[in-house]
Amino acid sequence: xxxxxxxxxxxxxxxxxxxxNDITITFPTSAVTCLLGPSxxxxxxxxxxxxxxxxxxxxxxxxxNERVTTKSPAERNIGMVFQYPVVYKGxxxxxxxxxxxxxxxxxxxxxxxxxxxVAEVLGLQDVLYRNVSGLDNATLQKIAVxxxxxxxxxxxxxxxxxxxxxxxxxxxxxxxxxxxxxxxNQTIIYVTHDQTEAMxxxxxxxxxxxxxxxxxxxxxxxxxxxxDVFGGWFxxxxxxxxxxxxxxxxxxxxxxxxxxxxxxxxxGGDRTVSVGIRPEYVQIHPQVAPDAAEGKLLRKSIVVxxxxxxxxxxxxxxxxxKVAPEIGEVVGESVWVECPLEAITxxxxxxxxxxxxxxxx
Amino acid sequence: MQHIGSRSQRKSxxxxxxxxxxLGHALDRRExxxxxxxxxxxxxxxxxxNIIPTLWMVGxxxxxxxxxxxxxxxxxxxxNFADILVDNSVWLSFSKTLIWxxxxxxxxxxxxxxxxxxxxxxxxxxxRRLALTMIFAPMMxxxxxxxxxxxxxxxxxxxxxxxxxxxxTGQAAPNLLGDRLTAFGAALAVDVxxxxxxxxxxxxxALGSVPRAELEAAQIDKLSWIKKFRYVILPNGKFILMLGIxxxxxxxxxxxxxxxSLTRGGPGNTxxxxxxxxxxxxxxxxxxxxxxxxAVILLLTAIAFTSIYLFILNRKQAEEA
Numbered sequence: 309x310x311x312x313x314x315x316x317x318x319x320x321x322x323x324x325x326x327x328x329n330d331i332t333i334t335f336p337t338s339a340v341t342c343l344l345g346p347s348x349x350x351x352x353x354x355x356x357x358x359x360x361x362x363x364x365x366x367x368x369x370x371x372x373n374e375r376v377t378t379k380s381p382a383e384r385n386i387g388m389v390f391q392y393p394v395v396y397k398g399x400x401x402x403x404x405x406x407x408x409x410x411x412x413x414x415x416x417x418x419x420x421x422x423x424x425x426v427a428e429v430l431g432l433q434d435v436l437y438r439n440v441s442g443l444d445n446a447t448l449q450k451i452a453v454x455x456x457x458x459x460x461x462x463x464x465x466x467x468x469x470x471x472x473x474x475x476x477x478x479x480x481x482x483x484x485x486x487x488x489x490x491x492x493n494q495t496i497i498y499v500t501h502d503q504t505e506a507m508x509x510x511x512x513x514x515x516x517x518x519x520x521x522x523x524x525x526x527x528x529x530x531x532x533x534x535x536d537v538f539g540g541w542f543x544x545x546x547x548x549x550x551x552x553x554x555x556x557x558x559x560x561x562x563x564x565x566x567x568x569x570x571x572x573x574x575x576g577g578d579r580t581v582s583v584g585i586r587p588e589y590v591q592i593h594p595q596v597a598p599d600a601a602e603g604k605l606l607r608k609s610i611v612v613x614x615x616x617x618x619x620x621x622x623x624x625x626x627x628x629x630k631v632a633p634e635i636g637e638v639v640g641e642s643v644w645v646e647c648p649l650e651a652i653t654x655x656x657x658x659x660x661x662x663x664x665x666x667x668x669x
Numbered sequence: 670m671q672h673i674g675s676r677s678q679r680k681s682x683x684x685x686x687x688x689x690x691x692l693g694h695a696l697d698r699r700e701x702x703x704x705x706x707x708x709x710x711x712x713x714x715x716x717x718x719n720i721i722p723t724l725w726m727v728g729x730x731x732x733x734x735x736x737x738x739x740x741x742x743x744x745x746x747x748x749n750f751a752d753i754l755v756d757n758s759v760w761l762s763f764s765k766t767l768i769w770x771x772x773x774x775x776x777x778x779x780x781x782x783x784x785x786x787x788x789x790x791x792x793x794x795x796x797r798r799l800a801l802t803m804i805f806a807p808m809m810x811x812x813x814x815x816x817x818x819x820x821x822x823x824x825x826x827x828x829x830x831x832x833x834x835x836x837x838t839g840q841a842a843p844n845l846l847g848d849r850l851t852a853f854g855a856a857l858a859v860d861v862x863x864x865x866x867x868x869x870x871x872x873x874x875a876l877g878s879v880p881r882a883e884l885e886a887a888q889i890d891k892l893s894w895i896k897k898f899r900y901v902i903l904p905n906g907k908f909i910l911m912l913g914i915x916x917x918x919x920x921x922x923x924x925x926x927x928x929x930s931l932t933r934g935g936p937g938n939t940x941x942x943x944x945x946x947x948x949x950x951x952x953x954x955x956x957x958x959x960x961x962x963x964a965v966i967l968l969l970t971a972i973a974f975t976s977i978y979l980f981i982l983n984r985k986q987a988e989e990a
Binding site for chain 1: 777882883885886887888889890891892893896900901904905
């Protein structure tokens, strides 16, 4: 069991590119933490530093209070799965998984047991004695996963492991990863740019942007209460609606979102605030409803799950709403929009969340 | 009216089409002729300097033709070939050549791999670039020049190598090139000196073709050096390595200039490789028919080598696909 602690970690490439910018974070033992962020946010670099494949410009890496910053990947005793499936060519699947085990001085029976175990979880039994050449990408990636897992290292790193796998195998591989992650109480870091992947696999998500970790939280909280405009925008499909209000230090919000004024505590004295609400929390009424603001329907489309995605013009803003089929089917040109106060997050001028409760004035 | 209008419209469309089609065909034809035209100079060169002499040589191998006899060439069928096949000295040279090829290629490949891996593993070592440049220098020197200065270094009276050996053994300086026991080895050493850099280069190219992720995975999986070489480097780099070995094999088989300026095949016939025999017959004995026949046999041998190699390569590739 190993906890991974990063202390003021920084990695710069050349003079201008800072891939990892002063990150201090602890990845807890026996948990799956997803590093989630858009391409180029530094998540892969961060993982490579943890693996020892990249040397940080400054800062330290600790595994369970042991400083490993200058240790080689081999000395760190970790498992890693890369974005492109890496297998050792010219040998069969069994031997591929066995190779790293040979270095760990396990007896033959134990090796065999572990290989058969991971093969079963990953569904590799049928190809176990086949040469790796000629196997498809998904199977190759399963082998790579098996190789990393069978050694039972305390730490396993996954670098976008299912990006290059076809859609059908993804689901299967994801399920297998989930099972494997619960088996040995390992500390797992999983890098991805795919929020669905992160949401389904992670115990905790560390959201990254421009070399810093913006927020670290469990998936549900991260989704519902992002600390930052970025989290609201990046997560969700489509992302959060943002409506800007000029409050000039005041603490009251009105139209176009709210028919009756709403109060909040503007302790920071922000002059503009953004009201954020997820499209699925926006309530739509096909007919006039009390406390709902009238808007104009611009576009309507069906999304996954039969729900409707509506684009609604509200004053000079366009907001998106995701609604149930029953409502989506009957909405006309005029709709009535209601934003439940508990589903709203307020962001200040700097994009950070304002800690306050919204109340009717 | 409407009817006529639509018909004339249709006609103009077909006219337009055929006009475009014609232009297309013209462009097509031009596109095919231009590349062929551009190939002509190189083809001409190839035909004049390669095909014609080779055919000429093949033809000559069936004739009894001596440049100094003054008699016209006389067709004798396969007599030249028959003579060569029963000639013991040819077989002796041929077996020496095989030993030569095998030893040079084996030693150069082993050394090349070793040094290549060392250079590759020391990517951050200061002065690496300079060392690489220096190590490649022998390959750029013509073998004749290299042979001449090696002959000087091997010289028993003032050669540096002989001097060092005499210092180490405490005995009189040996005449390495003049001694039947050492001449072959001494010549071999020169070939190794000249051509090992080539195999280093090939090794570095092969190593360059190994995907980084695979090397990193091997590092993380804690594979030993031997396993890393066996399962990561070799599977990825073997085609380039084998190509290098093939090139060296063909080249080594033809070794002539190096030996000729080192020992002229001597002492006795100790270092008389097959190419030396060929040269002697052609340009010292001027028995061109016989020499051509031997050349044809050597050409066929080289083709056989290459075919076997290509066969193995293709089979392996097919297996992997």
